[in-house]
Amino acid sequence: MIMKKWGSLLLVGLFAMLMLAACSGNEKSSSDKGKSDSSDEEITLKFVHWINEDVGKWESVIAKYEAENPGIKVESIPLVENMNSQDYFKQLDLMASAGDEMDLIMFSNGQDLAKRIDAGLVEPITEFTEAEGIDINEVYNNGYPAFDGEYYGLPMKNVTPLIMINKAHLDEAGLDIPTEWTWDEYTEYAKKLTTDEHYGSYLHTWHNFHSVLKLAGKAEDNLILNEDGTSNADDPTVRASLELRNQLENVDKSSVPFTEILSQKMDYRQQFFSQSASMVPTASYMISEWGQFTPEFEIAWAPYPKNNENDEGLVQISGDLISIAKSSKQKEEAYDFMRWLTTEGIVEQGIWTPAWKEADMNKVLDTVVNGTPKPEAVHMDSLKHTLTSAKASKVIAPPSYINEAYTEFGAEVELYLLGEQNLDKTMKNIEEKVQAVVDANK
Numbered sequence: 001m002i003m004k005k006w007g008s009l010l011l012v013g014l015f016a017m018l019m020l021a022a023c024s025g026n027e028k029s030s031s032d033k034g035k036s037d038s039s040d041e042e043i044t045l046k047f048v049h050w051i052n053e054d055v056g057k058w059e060s061v062i063a064k065y066e067a068e069n070p071g072i073k074v075e076s077i078p079l080v081e082n083m084n085s086q087d088y089f090k091q092l093d094l095m096a097s098a099g100d101e102m103d104l105i106m107f108s109n110g111q112d113l114a115k116r117i118d119a120g121l122v123e124p125i126t127e128f129t130e131a132e133g134i135d136i137n138e139v140y141n142n143g144y145p146a147f148d149g150e151y152y153g154l155p156m157k158n159v160t161p162l163i164m165i166n167k168a169h170l171d172e173a174g175l176d177i178p179t180e181w182t183w184d185e186y187t188e189y190a191k192k193l194t195t196d197e198h199y200g201s202y203l204h205t206w207h208n209f210h211s212v213l214k215l216a217g218k219a220e221d222n223l224i225l226n227e228d229g230t231s232n233a234d235d236p237t238v239r240a241s242l243e244l245r246n247q248l249e250n251v252d253k254s255s256v257p258f259t260e261i262l263s264q265k266m267d268y269r270q271q272f273f274s275q276s277a278s279m280v281p282t283a284s285y286m287i288s289e290w291g292q293f294t295p296e297f298e299i300a301w302a303p304y305p306k307n308n309e310n311d312e313g314l315v316q317i318s319g320d321l322i323s324i325a326k327s328s329k330q331k332e333e334a335y336d337f338m339r340w341l342t343t344e345g346i347v348e349q350g351i352w353t354p355a356w357k358e359a360d361m362n363k364v365l366d367t368v369v370n371g372t373p374k375p376e377a378v379h380m381d382s383l384k385h386t387l388t389s390a391k392a393s394k395v396i397a398p399p400s401y402i403n404e405a406y407t408e409f410g411a412e413v414e415l416y417l418l419g420e421q422n423l424d425k426t427m428k429n430i431e432e433k434v435q436a437v438v439d440a441n442k
Contacts, residue, residue: 043333044073048095049106050088052078055289061349065340074337077102082267083291085112086206096121103328104338107153107321110144110395111208111223111402117147118400122323124150128335140342140355143318145397153323154342155355160284160390161216161315167300167379169193169200169278177382178302180313180389183214183244186279186305190254193278201248201255202277204268207410208403210281214241217307219314220394224405224434227396229441233409233434237307239427242416249417258417269293284387285320287365288351288372295377301386314393319355353387361387401441408433 053059058076066072079091085108095102096119105122107113116122129136129151136142140155163178163186170177173192178185186201193200203210208224214237216222226232248255256277260266271277273293281304306313322338324331346354350367353359365387369378409430416426 042071042073043330044075045103045330045334045337046075046077046101047104048077048079048092048102050078050080050083050085052081052083055083057349057351061345064348065337065345072333083289102325103330103334105323105325107323109318110398113152113321114147114398114400115403117152120326122152123326123331124152125324125335126150139357141357142355143395144321145395147397153321154338155319156322156342156346157285157319157352158355159319160317160387161304162282162284162386163302163304164272164280164282164286165300165302166275166278167298170300177300179385180303181305182309183305183307187248187252190248190279191252194254198275199254199256199277201279202268202271203245203255203281205261207413208406211245211413212238212241213244213281214307216316219312222316222393223398223402224409225399225402229399229438231434231438233431242413242423242426246417284353287378287383288368294373298379299377300379301383303386303389312391314391317390317392401437405434405437408437
């Protein structure tokens with residue numbers, strides 16, 4: 001019995017030594033990119049994002065990839081159920097600080113990506129694209145810049161700013177679907193659409209979006225910070241943006257007041273789909289991302305308003321981006337999956353308009369709309385006009401501390417919208433506090 005026991009242990013030890021030798025022999029083929037050591041080993045990629053299964057239909061698209069790539073499993077992990085990307089980023093940061101495993105991370109904008117690049121959360125992918133021999137800007141309609149010469153992910157969705165409108169409310173007010181307009185005309189529409197039952201407009205708590213409507217409409221220098229890290233808070237369109245929002249909410253009373261948005265913890269989807277607001281400045285992800293709502297009316301789509309009638313009408317076209325986590329132990333497998341997902345995969349998924357240039361956009365739009373719970377709710381002519389007429393403004397790499405600047409900006413904006421300080425004091429405080437952020441990050 002003793003001899004048998006030791007004989008078994010010796011066999012186990014010999015087997016372990018052989019396994020170690022095999023692993024050692026594979027070290028040369030295991031690159032710094034994180035390629036798996038053994039082709040027989042099943043790899044699980046953890047993919048974190050904020051789109052729930054009902055909307056994203058991740059299981060079916062992942063199943064297709066897994067069937068074509070034996071040995072690779074992809075785990076879809078929506079970190080929030082409400083599909084709010086800012087809530088998602090809070091959860092993402094908690095995961096990162098706890099050292100939780102992740103391989104693929106989805107981002108919704110350059111500002112939040114820049115912050116995580118600075119924090120060392122994501123991996124540059126330039127070595128992968130160079131090895132494959134592709135130019136991101138030739139393969140994709142890319143809304144993301146390089147950061148210090150490095151790209152940190154692949155564009156997935158093509159997200160175009162636009163105005164989502166309740167067409168029934170337009171018809172009741174005798175208004176046409178706008179095909180080209182200004183913010184002054186948006187203001188007039190909001191007044192005409194406002195009734196005892198609903199507001200004409202809704203602007204959310206996103207101060208880096210809904211409180212900079214005119215700043216965002218510039219061809220360049222359209223963020224609160226410039227690309228070189230200096231402050232852009234003294235740009236006249238920053239003040240004009242605040243005047244526009246205040247006019248809508250507190251003077252004309254044609255957009256939901258900020259006091260109600262805060263006190264009732266409102267959500268823009270709920271406001272629009274419950275028909276409490278007629279218009280919402282948003283982006284093309286809302287073609288399908290309705291959340292738990294199914295519209296009881298037809299949705300019209302209008303181009304983003306211009307600051308002035310003679311402006312070119314450029315918009316900040318961007319989109320969701322997929323990055324590789326720096327901590328991932330299987331970076332090459334992660335790159336292969338996200339390369340597929342941002343091309344064939346997103347077309348197969350049929351949920352969003354892709355950034356991939358080879359996609360047939362007319363066919364994609366038909367697929368996306370027909371895949372919604374109520375295709376007849378989407379006014380196709382206005383949607384196609386809005387997306388095909390959009391022209392992209394210059395894309396810059398925002399400084400990593402831009403979210404700090406927007407936080408300071410937003411705090412002052414709220415005091416102004418709540419009537420606690422006038423515009424002159426608000427602008428003075430904004431310029432001082434944004435400059436303080438710049439100085440602290442030099």
